[in-house]
Amino acid sequence: MGERMVVIGADATGMSAASQARRLRDGDDLEIVVFDKGNYTSYSACGIPYWVGGDVTEAEDLIARTPAEHRARDIDLRLRTEVIEIDPAARRVLSLELDTGTHTWTRYDKLVVATGAVPIRPPLPGVDAEGVYGVQTLDDGQALITALASATGREAVVVGAGYIGVEMAEALIRRGFRVTMVTRSAEPMTTLDPDMGALIRKAMAGMGIRLVTGTEVTGMRTDATGRVRAVTTADTEFAADVVVLGIGVRPATDVARRAGLPLGESGGLLTDLSQRVRGHDDIWAGGDCVEVLDLVSGELRHIALGTHANKHGQVIGTGVGGGYATFPGVVGTAISKVCDLEVGRTGLGEQYARRAGLQFHVVTIESTGRAGYFPGAEPMTVKMLAERRTGRLLGVQIVGGDGAAKRVDTAAVALTARMTVEQMTALDLGYAPPFSPVWDPVLVAARAAARAVSRGG
Amino acid sequence: MGERMVVIGADATGMSAASQARRLRDGDDLEIVVFDKGNYTSYSACGIPYWVGGDVTEAEDLIARTPAEHRARDIDLRLRTEVIEIDPAARRVLSLELDTGTHTWTRYDKLVVATGAVPIRPPLPGVDAEGVYGVQTLDDGQALITALASATGREAVVVGAGYIGVEMAEALIRRGFRVTMVTRSAEPMTTLDPDMGALIRKAMAGMGIRLVTGTEVTGMRTDATGRVRAVTTADTEFAADVVVLGIGVRPATDVARRAGLPLGESGGLLTDLSQRVRGHDDIWAGGDCVEVLDLVSGELRHIALGTHANKHGQVIGTGVGGGYATFPGVVGTAISKVCDLEVGRTGLGEQYARRAGLQFHVVTIESTGRAGYFPGAEPMTVKMLAERRTGRLLGVQIVGGDGAAKRVDTAAVALTARMTVEQMTALDLGYAPPFSPVWDPVLVAARAAARAVSRGG
Numbered sequence: 001m002g003e004r005m006v007v008i009g010a011d012a013t014g015m016s017a018a019s020q021a022r023r024l025r026d027g028d029d030l031e032i033v034v035f036d037k038g039n040y041t042s043y044s045a046c047g048i049p050y051w052v053g054g055d056v057t058e059a060e061d062l063i064a065r066t067p068a069e070h071r072a073r074d075i076d077l078r079l080r081t082e083v084i085e086i087d088p089a090a091r092r093v094l095s096l097e098l099d100t101g102t103h104t105w106t107r108y109d110k111l112v113v114a115t116g117a118v119p120i121r122p123p124l125p126g127v128d129a130e131g132v133y134g135v136q137t138l139d140d141g142q143a144l145i146t147a148l149a150s151a152t153g154r155e156a157v158v159v160g161a162g163y164i165g166v167e168m169a170e171a172l173i174r175r176g177f178r179v180t181m182v183t184r185s186a187e188p189m190t191t192l193d194p195d196m197g198a199l200i201r202k203a204m205a206g207m208g209i210r211l212v213t214g215t216e217v218t219g220m221r222t223d224a225t226g227r228v229r230a231v232t233t234a235d236t237e238f239a240a241d242v243v244v245l246g247i248g249v250r251p252a253t254d255v256a257r258r259a260g261l262p263l264g265e266s267g268g269l270l271t272d273l274s275q276r277v278r279g280h281d282d283i284w285a286g287g288d289c290v291e292v293l294d295l296v297s298g299e300l301r302h303i304a305l306g307t308h309a310n311k312h313g314q315v316i317g318t319g320v321g322g323g324y325a326t327f328p329g330v331v332g333t334a335i336s337k338v339c340d341l342e343v344g345r346t347g348l349g350e351q352y353a354r355r356a357g358l359q360f361h362v363v364t365i366e367s368t369g370r371a372g373y374f375p376g377a378e379p380m381t382v383k384m385l386a387e388r389r390t391g392r393l394l395g396v397q398i399v400g401g402d403g404a405a406k407r408v409d410t411a412a413v414a415l416t417a418r419m420t421v422e423q424m425t426a427l428d429l430g431y432a433p434p435f436s437p438v439w440d441p442v443l444v445a446a447r448a449a450a451r452a453v454s455r456g457g
Numbered sequence: 458m459g460e461r462m463v464v465i466g467a468d469a470t471g472m473s474a475a476s477q478a479r480r481l482r483d484g485d486d487l488e489i490v491v492f493d494k495g496n497y498t499s500y501s502a503c504g505i506p507y508w509v510g511g512d513v514t515e516a517e518d519l520i521a522r523t524p525a526e527h528r529a530r531d532i533d534l535r536l537r538t539e540v541i542e543i544d545p546a547a548r549r550v551l552s553l554e555l556d557t558g559t560h561t562w563t564r565y566d567k568l569v570v571a572t573g574a575v576p577i578r579p580p581l582p583g584v585d586a587e588g589v590y591g592v593q594t595l596d597d598g599q600a601l602i603t604a605l606a607s608a609t610g611r612e613a614v615v616v617g618a619g620y621i622g623v624e625m626a627e628a629l630i631r632r633g634f635r636v637t638m639v640t641r642s643a644e645p646m647t648t649l650d651p652d653m654g655a656l657i658r659k660a661m662a663g664m665g666i667r668l669v670t671g672t673e674v675t676g677m678r679t680d681a682t683g684r685v686r687a688v689t690t691a692d693t694e695f696a697a698d699v700v701v702l703g704i705g706v707r708p709a710t711d712v713a714r715r716a717g718l719p720l721g722e723s724g725g726l727l728t729d730l731s732q733r734v735r736g737h738d739d740i741w742a743g744g745d746c747v748e749v750l751d752l753v754s755g756e757l758r759h760i761a762l763g764t765h766a767n768k769h770g771q772v773i774g775t776g777v778g779g780g781y782a783t784f785p786g787v788v789g790t791a792i793s794k795v796c797d798l799e800v801g802r803t804g805l806g807e808q809y810a811r812r813a814g815l816q817f818h819v820v821t822i823e824s825t826g827r828a829g830y831f832p833g834a835e836p837m838t839v840k841m842l843a844e845r846r847t848g849r850l851l852g853v854q855i856v857g858g859d860g861a862a863k864r865v866d867t868a869a870v871a872l873t874a875r876m877t878v879e880q881m882t883a884l885d886l887g888y889a890p891p892f893s894p895v896w897d898p899v900l901v902a903a904r905a906a907a908r909a910v911s912r913g914g
Contacts, residue, residue, distance in 0.1 A: 012895070044828060047890045056890075061830035306895045307888045328883050335887035344887055371501060373518035403863060406893070409886045410866045416884060417874030426785050427873060429866045430792035430801055431764045433504045433513075436863065438469070438763045 002029040005320055006093055006106055008083045008255075009114035010036035011043060011137075012306055013287030015065065016313020017112050017320065018075050024321025027074040033106060034075060035095050037082035040138040041067050046306050048141040049164065052148070053171030059138055086111070086259035088280060110282055110320045113256055113269060114313070117249035117288035117304045126220030131228035132243040135168060144244070153241035154178055157231045159217050161188040165246020166200065166338045169209050172244070180210040180238045181246075182217055182231055191334055192397050193349045195364070196383055199399045203339035212238070249304050251289045264291040266302035273326040275316045284319060286312025286327075293329035296347050296394060296415055297356040303330060331415040332395070335405035344408035347395030347415050348385060359388040361452035367441035369403040371433035380404050382445040384411075384421065391420035391453040396442070403435065410442050421449040459486040462777055463550055463563055465540045465712075466571035467493035468500060468594075469763055470744030472522065473770020474569050474777065475532050481778025484531040490563060491532060492552050494539035497595040498524050503763050505598040506621065509605070510628030516595055543568070543716035545737060567739055567777045570713055570726060571770070574706035574745035574761045583677030588685035589700040592625060601701070610698035611635055614688040616674050618645040622703020623657065623795045626666050629701070637667040637695045638703075639674055639688055648791055649854050650806045652821070653840055656856045660796035669695070706761050708746040721748040723759035730783040732773045741776060743769025743784075750786035753804050753851060753872055754813040760787060788872040789852070792862035801865035804852030804872050805842060816845040818909035824898035826860040828890035837861050839902040841868075841878065848877035848910040853899070860892065867899050878906040 005021055007014045018032050034041075042065040050056045060066075067077050078095070085094035092107045119134025121127050133144045156172040158165045161183035172179045181188065181204070187197030188204060188211060204211055212233075221230040221237060230237040251268040253261075262270045262278045268291035270278045275290070277283040287309035291300040311327055318325035333346040353360055363384050370377040378401025385394040396411035398404045414424055424446035431438050439447075462478055464471045475489050491498075499522040507513045517523075524534050535552070541560075542551035549564045576591025578584050590601045613629040615622045618640035629636045638645065638661070644654030645661060645668060661668055669690075678687040678694060687694040708725040710718075719727045719735045725748035727735045732747070734740040744766035748757040768784055775782035790803040810817055820841050827834040835858025842851040853868035855861045871881055881903035888895050896904075 044830070044890065044895065046888070046895075047828060047830065050831065050890055055832055056830055305888065307885070310895050311883065331885045333885045333887050335889045335892055337889060337891045342892075346885070346887070371504060373501070373504065373513055374507065375512055403860075405889065406860060406863065406887055407866075409864075409884075409897075410870055412885050412887070413867055413870035413874065413876075416880075417870065417876065419870075419874065423873075426768065426783075427866075428764070428788045428790045428803070428869050430790050430803070430863055430869070431503070431762070432792045432794060432862065433501065433507055434794045435792055435799075438501065438503075438767050440866075 002031060003109035004031040004033065004107065005110045005112065006108035007032065007034040007112040007114060008093065009116055009287070010034050010041040010077060010079065011045070011114065011116055011287070012309035013313040013316070014112060014114035015042040015070060016310050017114065017284070017286070017316040018070070019073065020314055020317020021320040022073055022075060024318070024323060032075045034077050035081045035083045036079050037098060038137055038139045039079055041065060041070055041077065043138045044306065045136060045138070048135050048138070049167035049171045051141055052145060052168065053174045059142060062138060083255060086255055086261070088259055088261070088283065091282065111284070112316055112320070113261070113277070113283065113285040113289060114287050115252040115255065115289045118252045119245050120247045120250050121245060122247065124217065124219040126222050126228060129220050129222045129228045130226055131241065132220060132245065134245045135164060136249060147242055148175055151241045155239045155241045156244065157182060157238050157240040158244045158246050159231060160245060160247035161185050162190050162246050162248050163334065163336045165244070166204065167336060168244045168246055169204065170207060170339055173207055173209060177242070180212060182212045182215055182233065182238060184214065184216050186213055188213070189338070189343060191345055192343065192399070193351070193383065196381065196397045196399055199381060200338060200341065200343065203341045207339045249288065251302055253289050256289070264300050266291055268302040270300070273328065274319050275312050275327055276319070284316040286316050295329040295331050297352070297358070299356060303332065305334065331412050333408060333412045335408060337405065341399055342401065342404035343399050344405040345395070345397045346408040346412040347393065349395060349397065350385065353385060353394055358394060360385045360394050361388060361449060363445060363448040363452055365441065365445045365448050367444050368437060369401050370435060371437050374433045376402070378402060380441045382441045384445040384449045386421040386449040386453050391422050391450065393419055393421050393424060396445070398441070407442055421446045421453060425450050459488060460566035461488040461490065461564065462567045462569065463565035464489065464491040464569040464571060465550065466573055466744070467491050467498040467534060467536065468502070468571065468573055468744070469766035470770040470773070471569060471571035472499040472527060473767050474571065474741070474743070474773040475527070476530065477771055477774020478777040479530055479532060481775070481780060489532045491534050492538045492540045493536050494555060495594055495596045496536055498522060498527055498534065500595045501763065502593060502595070505592050505595070506624035506628045508598055509602060509625065510631045516599060519595060540712060543712055543718070545716055545718070545740065548739065568741070569773055569777070570718070570734070570740065570742040570746060571744050572709040572712065572746045575709045576702050577704045577707050578702060579704065581674065581676045583679050583685060586677050586679045586685045587683055588698065589677060589702065591702045592621060593706055604699055605632055608698045612696045612698045613701065614639060614695050614697040615701045615703050616688060617702060617704035618642050619647050619703050619705050620791065620793045622701070623661065624793060625701045625703055626661065627664060627796055630664055630666060634699070637669060639669045639672055639690065639695060641671065641673050643670055646795070646800060648802055649800065649856070650808070650840065653838065653854045653856055656838060657795060657798065657800065660798045664796045706745065708759055710746050713746070721757050723748055725759040727757070730785065731776050732769050732784055733776070741773040743773050752786040752788050754809070754815070756813060760789065762791065788869050790865060790869045792865060794862065798856055799858065799861035800856050801862040802852070802854045803865040803869040804850065806852060806854065807842065810842060810851055815851060817842045817851050818845060818906060820902060820905040820909055822898065822902045822905050824901050825894060826858050827892060828894050831890045833859070835859060837898045839898045841902040841906045843878040843906040843910050848879050848907065850876055850878050850881060853902070855898070864899055878903045878910060882907050
């Protein structure tokens with residue numbers, strides 16, 4: 001008799017883990033049962049803004065592998081079935097079929113918690129009203145698209161200025177809505193430092209997005225039917241036929257918490273390097289519901305990203321399958337395309353670096369994404385942080401035209417290798433006039449940073 | 458009384474060195490004299506194919522800094538003046554003014570040899586005939602453009618299939634010529650392995666370039682006026698109103714050789730890490746006339762590229778200026794845009810790696826430059842070499858659409874950090890649907906390579 005692997009969550013981590021375990025162990029040896037409260041499997045949540053914006057036309061396009069494909073690989077997939085309790089002592093989970101109300105206990109030998117994240121809903125009046133949407137799952141996206149199609153007015157308000165908020169603001173503009181973004185932050189794109197975020201503000205204004213910064217939302221005004229009509233602040237209100245929450249996400253770990261599994265400061269599950277939940281040899285966790293090691297600061301953080309989720313799934317599936325794999329950590333890379341600008345960041349921003357006890361030099365340089373004389377050369381701004389005294393690279397932020405976003409990969413590898421900015425000045429990066437000036441913008445920044453380190457202070 | 462710095466060659470290395478030295482030492486302390494036999498300073502040789510092809514309209518666009526700008530910074534620039542002898546014992550150089558025939562000896566305290574490279578002209582009948590062009594300097598480019606404008610026929614032949622040859626073939630097509638490329642190699646783009654070069658062959662054919670591979674050129678047939686009319690092979694000949702040599706370049710070190718300066722196997726000058734010529738404390742050299750340390754193979758190589766040339770200039774200027782800087786070496790990165798394809802390579806190809814005594818696993822994967830569902834996602838082929846047993850990354854070649862070329866930078870940094878392909882699988886590379894699938898193509902290749910290493914053999 002074989003073992004049973006139970007997976008909670010059928011998105012990137014859960015299904016990667018299930019698929020990888022199945023590759024290593026066949027059905028006689030390992031039964032695999034996957035629960036998910038939603039309707040979809042293995043989808044690209046990061047693609048949702050492009051679906052809402054119309055670049056992508058079908059939800060199906062965002063699905064890497066359908067339920068039927070998973071089932072054909074001998075994975076017992078139970079959709080619209082929510083796991084509401086984990087009982088680690090008895091090695092079992094309690095599930096609820098949403099359509100029938102049926103409760104069932106299922107025993108496991110290996111458990112994978114891949115419950116993802118949920119949009120943060122601040123405790124404000126009206127935040128749960130009809131017309132207020134978070135955008136985290138494909139089901140969320142479908143609900144929003146349906147609402148947009150049937151909306152009676154054209155006023156949209158995005159609350160929060162994280163990258164999903166900015167991407168959604170652009171998507172809503174493209175859907176023909178008038179868009180107001182209200183955020184307490186000083187600049188949009190809060191994954192960037194404010195000085196770099198200011199570049200995004202300009203591009204957003206250029207697209208016709210109204211940006212209200214430094215402003216706290218106090219609630220949602222609803223009509224008699226309970227439908228949202230406006231987003232309110234201390235001073236005024238902004239009419240809203242639809243509201244999108246872009247404040248960020250938190251780990252979906254309520255069930256894990258009740259089961260006594262260890263959580264970090266952010267509420268994410270704590271795991272070892274093989275993604276096993278600390279203190280539990282038979283429970284793994286990964287993706288948006290765990291904390292990851294930030295290799296630059298040495299701290300644990302909650303960073304919800306599909307890349308980590310997929311890597312975690314691979315590591316977990318390999319471990320359950322009897323192999324060996326680890327996830328060493330992240331350096332904080334994130335890229336985005338917003339309002340015709342490419343945006344990339346990796347490593348630490350100023351605020352976080354300071355909070356982590358680091359002291360550093362900061363440089364910001366202007367360059368172009370192609371040789372200056374080459375047609376279509378667009379500006380590129382690179383900001384770089386280097387540790388005081390050691391000169392170690394701490395972080396890079398880039399905003400610009402073609403080629404800006406993926407340029408942070410160079411810095412991401414340098415961060416992983418713990419290079420100094422002086423070492424970076426000698427990097428043998430690709431040069432050809434259509435793709436880069438002879439000194440790549442990242443090298444220009446590294447040279448400036450190395451000078452700052454060498455001057456000392 | 459101050460010192461005198463003499464620089465031979467007014468392109469990237471020479472003028473970077475002069476400018477950097479001037480930044481560190483003023484005119485009272487350091488006199489700077491620069492000789493160049495040509496008419497231009499500080500230009501982008503890599504931009505010449507785009508100038509010939511029409512993307513760039515003026516030679517001036519390719520010039521980063523004009524003679525007047527250099528002179529305004531107190532640099533004594535003597536153009537159309539060739540240095541024909543170096544006398545290290547007496548610390549002096551003999552120069553010849555090309556327009557007047559005047560010979561002059563000039564003493565130096567610090568000498569910089571930055572004489573660049575010259576196109577290889579195989580010893581074939583007619584190779585020096587009128588109508589046969591190498592393309593290495595801006596003067597070369599100007600001569601070719603003039604010839605194209607006055608050509609009576611529309612037949613162009615490119616001899617050789619290196620990246621400059623391929624770029625020039627495309628440029629000539631865009632100038633309205635019928636283009637034939639004749640090469641003894643099996644596939645075009647000899648900076649790539651043949652299996653990757655085959656992808657370029659298809660794109661070239663799609664543009665209407667006739668490709669004759671595996672064929673040795675035996676000479677040039679000329680007419681009564683001494684003008685080239687055809688490129689001949691053992692079996693046939695190809696009509697030619699203009700011929701472009703794209704066989705490669707060799708270090709321009711004839712003068713250095715006569716002076717007894719040390720040269721390597723390729724004919725490039727040998728330097729230490731601070732770019733001082735070995736055995737000569739007061740002579741520096743850099744750019745296309747030196748050999749560089751290949752950090753992957755541990756061998757010295759001649760790699761003519763503007764990026765290294767500029768870095769060398771910085772290092773030399775810092776040294777002459779009294780500071781400290783070194784050039785640690787290269788990993789062999791080169792990128793190009795040809796026939797609507799992006800091409801990148803870094804590290805070692807199969808043939809070179811084998812010759813360097815390395816044994817390795819090879820993987821080739823297919824992916825896309827964006828999320829598969831995102832509009833405009835184009836194919837991308839990634840080939841990766843990993844050392845047997847250690848799993849160390851040895852090289853990467855990428856051919857594909859948007860974003861293919863600069864993706865090798867990720868591998869270039871990983872090579873510099875001597876990462877294993879297993880380590881690379883965990884790299885935190887940027888992901889967003891417009892820029893990458895959730896597993897970046899480089900990560901997909903690294904995973905495949907890591908599996909190959911782990912299987913052993």
